Amino acid sequence: MINNRDMDNVFQALAHRSRRRMLDIVKDQPGIGVGALASQFDVSRIAVMKHLAIIEAAGLVISEKQGRVRKLYFNVAPIQMIHDRWTTEYSAYWAGHLTRIKYVAESKQGVKEKDPLKKKESR
Amino acid sequence: MNEKNYAEKQLYRVMIDAPIERVWSELVNTEFPRPFFWNSRWDTPEIATGNPYRMISNNDKTVAVIGRILEMDPPHRLVHSFRLTALPDPPSTVTYLLKEKDGGTEFTLITEHVLAGSKSEKSMDQGSKFIVENFKAFVETGKVTFGARITLAMYSLMAPLTPKSMSADKWPLDKSE
Numbered sequence: 001m002i003n004n005r006d007m008d009n010v011f012q013a014l015a016h017r018s019r020r021r022m023l024d025i026v027k028d029q030p031g032i033g034v035g036a037l038a039s040q041f042d043v044s045r046i047a048v049m050k051h052l053a054i055i056e057a058a059g060l061v062i063s064e065k066q067g068r069v070r071k072l073y074f075n076v077a078p079i080q081m082i083h084d085r086w087t088t089e090y091s092a093y094w095a096g097h098l099t100r101i102k103y104v105a106e107s108k109q110g111v112k113e114k115d116p117l118k119k120k121e122s123r
Numbered sequence: 124m125n126e127k128n129y130a131e132k133q134l135y136r137v138m139i140d141a142p143i144e145r146v147w148s149e150l151v152n153t154e155f156p157r158p159f160f161w162n163s164r165w166d167t168p169e170i171a172t173g174n175p176y177r178m179i180s181n182n183d184k185t186v187a188v189i190g191r192i193l194e195m196d197p198p199h200r201l202v203h204s205f206r207l208t209a210l211p212d213p214p215s216t217v218t219y220l221l222k223e224k225d226g227g228t229e230f231t232l233i234t235e236h237v238l239a240g241s242k243s244e245k246s247m248d249q250g251s252k253f254i255v256e257n258f259k260a261f262v263e264t265g266k267v268t269f270g271a272r273i274t275l276a277m278y279s280l281m282a283p284l285t286p287k288s289m290s291a292d293k294w295p296l297d298k299s300e
Contacts, residue, residue: 030131073134
């Protein structure tokens with residue numbers, strides 16, 4: 001589970017329109033250079049670097065130096081962990097569905113004679 | 124196959140609150156099923172450079188992944204080729220990087236040479252998210268996330284429906300690429 005301090009950093013990083021747009025760009029163009037990213041914003045390069053430092057500290061972007069270029073990659077893991085914190089009920093929902101699919105498949109194979117799905121629908 | 128056919132590499136990173144040696148030993152444990160690898164187990168003579176491996180189910184019936192260990196530098200770096208047995212796509216490369224940071228371990232999974240637009244690309248993206256999140260949970264708490272536990276329970280229910288193409292006898296170790 002993601003700890004509270006790390007989660008604060010993620011929400012703080014996401015709480016700015018420009019930083020969200022930066023993430024969109026990096027996600028769509030994995031490996032984009034810092035310069036290429038900065039050129040898509042009207043603000044100064046220094047301002048871009050400041051924003052970038054915040055999303056990098058939050059772990060949402062990973063940078064790698066390749067020669068002279070610093071390449072940027074989106075890291076989905078922090079958002080994935082936040083997503084899961086509030087959505088496990090949905091996993092259970094889908095697990096329930098898939099279990100029923102299994103029953104149907106088995107009944108079609110003749111493993112089980114009764115189809116629990118049909119039974120449920122007829123109620 | 125030229126570089127253009129491949130998707131740009133993807134990185135998945137989490138901070139794990141545990142010493143690097145422990146994180147490493149959980150990653151390369153060949154003895155027990157790894158819940159963060161969908162309860163499959165490393166099947167290999169030894170995790171060492173050049174050796175073949177396969178990820179085999181606990182009942183030894185199903186192989187989901189085959190490949191070869193390409194680089195091994197404990198406790199910092201493990202690189203292996205990776206091919207999903209259920210899909211016709213060529214092997215790609217998976218790298219695990221471990222780095223000591225702020226008293227814990229920074230854990231990064233990198234996927235490379237994945238055929239752009241392929242089913243493997245989609246599957247590996249979903250899979251990588253599952254692995255990093257649940258590897259962290261497993262090392263820190265001894266168990267994977269609640270959502271993952273449901274997924275794993277569902278998988279074991281679905282086991283009879285596993286495609287025959289993934290049957291372990293179809294994927295002997297010496298067939299690994």
